[in-house]
Amino acid sequence: MKQTNSSTTHLAELGSDRTELKTFRLGELFSGPGGLGWAAKEAKNPGAQIVHRWATDYDEDTCRTYASNVCGAPDAPSVIHADIRKLNYQRLHDIGDIDGLAFGFPCNDFSIVGEQLGFAGKFGPLYTYGLEALLQFKPDWFLAENVGGIRAKGGMALKQILSGMVSVGYKVYPHYYKFEEYGVPQARHRMIVIGIRDDIDLEFGVPSPTAYADADVSAKTALSNIPSWATNQELTRQSDLVVERLSHIPAGGNAWVADMPEHLQIKTRTKLSSIYRRLDPERPSYTVTGSGGGGTHIYHWSQNRALTNRERARLQTFDDNFEFYGSKESVRKQIGMAVPPKGAQIIFEAILNTFTGVPYDTVAPSLAHLIPTN
Template identity: 70%
Template structure:
């Protein structure tokens, strides 16, 4: 069974009091934002799929199957954004909202931080171009927190371009574990409202989720046998032996590691063979990396399965990832947690419906150019 986000072109009775926003997505990923938008839809408003595009074929298949219900849906366009004619998207229908989680590699703290000079740095401009072309009522843009690493020059450039496209913006650094996600995943998210629309977005307060159980043990409990993507990771006896010397929450650099199991590298990344703590949120789920980066169980000497990683990302068990094991790992790691996305989309819907909710001030307003 798949979770299908309602397609705006399907025929169904409409409640005139419920506003429907048709959403387009650039850099859609496997559907984290799509699922979040579906879950956020309520009696005050709904967000429906109009079109989406991503450069990775498996990712598009995953999105199409789970969000649209048709793996070959033409509304999910497999294309390199740098070569895509937006008129092809326009043929698929107008949009009221736009989401784009533009690739973060060149802005990442872990990456080389090439910024605008890198292959991925300029990709946010395609989101800005889409804002100018489609003029949606609102947008949601997502990227890593490391984008602030140059003193804010990058953010001021990006924010300035979004404002010049015709939007008031509300940029905030979200810590998703504070919003009910069982993972320390920190992301910059910008919500924009078109300047001619009298709607004020407010960042939802994490206090609402203060009592949420975000422990890894709860997140990974009770995974049904029927859920897809549960293939185990093959591990050598040496790796198993190494893991048996690492306590919950520890990593490969523990002091009592036997000499023959030690890893001799100049840098000691904390994520190498790092085991989860059962009573705390997981550390950040990533989409790539070699040996020792797969996230490891707190008591069993093994890496997590992709389904367990998807649980930490809050994907429903019915969500099926397409592609081979490494492709699925990448898709999961690059996605926005649906539960975190749901909180933000709910706030957008409530803002347009004029419904008040607890909020905090946006944390990145200081980077908006004067």
Template identity: 60%
Template structure:
């Protein structure tokens, strides 16, 4: 029997793609889509188009605070990448005091209601430090109290062959009455993989007619500025002429006008884009296209994002890398199937 997956805060489908493509060589252990929810309309359209085109009605475009979960179909597994705005290192780190911080509690409510066999919850690394660490402790305690043995771990996706330095806390939980132990998959099998951003973006070349691949128009000033910034440098580390320097008091965010180093994984893909926070090509004086950004998130070129260019940029930035999710889901399936795999000790520290 395949595991029927329900997903809250589903985003554009990075987690879902990883779940549906998880393959351990045993057809009895697979994951299928059951339902999903997100509050953003274009994001839901993207999910429907790519994940469940034959069952668009199973994606509920609704604010989680108003969603009647009792109307949702039964599930065997739950995934929720609860909003990270209030836990992000880049944000104000309001944690539990922010608008988004308490939304994890809807994942807890879903666990109580559906009692799935296992779950996967995802958030930014900054979650550990919000509210002096109290938020993280509270979330872990509540997840345990719903009846699950949990394994929280800080996954550094670049260590799993993903062409992007992306660090995320992922909590896997197995229901206490099930005799299955989940272990964090080891990074060892991925040691020799070329996960440079150049390889990800150029090999194979992006097809001419690929969706979501339109260029961003750069102003003359931005083009001139980028021409002075070397690969791996940003607006503050480059040797810029005075008229091209940024007059920003205090803020020295390392990703402002930062060009990729082609021989390394990309820096973290985010949903922002204003004020020089696009990801910039290592050679050409321009921001990456959405399709190039999607490649850094390991979405296939056939994955068509719906909505405006700005909406698509945000969707790609908030997704979990498809192949990263797949690796974790395959470890979960192997745990349930009793198949051994190389693992590492869970660790939530840098």
């Protein structure tokens, strides 16, 4: 392995034996509430760790949530509330250099439930700010994340993004992760790209999900035994009509059940499967999103109500002591935009294993065919 710029700190000294811990300083763009930031801090490796350096996001509540849970203080100066399009990167340079970069660039224009405007939309081009950060900071590695819908239309958008990553000096390893295969109690599918700088003689291997084959990913287990002290447990008000409608929907079903009474039927042309959809207690949840109106809350399998934000956070694998800031609606959006921390932790651990030579089971990147060859 060639020389990298990651810092090294001493863990302990016992007699003449010295143990050194390689420390990777992490910067984040579009940081969200801390799904990736928390996961990076929790990543386990006998010879390396990831520590927070700086993060930025456009939403003020989100920044407070991130700073409080990842940095230990809701007003931590290393978490910058700013619109990335107006942020002077010198502010990040002033905080310090980084060895790793994470950027879950906004997915709105690539989501299959949106208009799929791609690069023509408001959010589609924002990945370029990640490329600029790679050029300026030259970290050893990066992690970029977006929705699986970015593979649409033959992967044209993803090809362009990967080409940009390669052009700024990185080998890339794009993979379509199904997080329920990694012990997350939710069918959440995401495109994640790991990049390693060209001059570093290492190859990344996508962590195999085999070790998690027997994990209990049922919604029932995920939502059990939530402690009374857990925050963000406020119930959503259900109208009498909604309660009555839910009473006719079985576990795992939605508003389009065949025997729904006439006065409770929803008369729309499109029949989205997520409308008034109840969880199946024996299966992983369907994808947690930031939406909630018009029957798009996630609904309990036996109780005629929507899930609380803490229950949503459980499905996303946030710890119960992870506290979200803001209104109930703001918290719902934060949880929906996040990467499941326990799933992301597995990927960060694979990065640390790669840089420290620790063997682990791997699979080939499923989207490697979209990497530019020239």
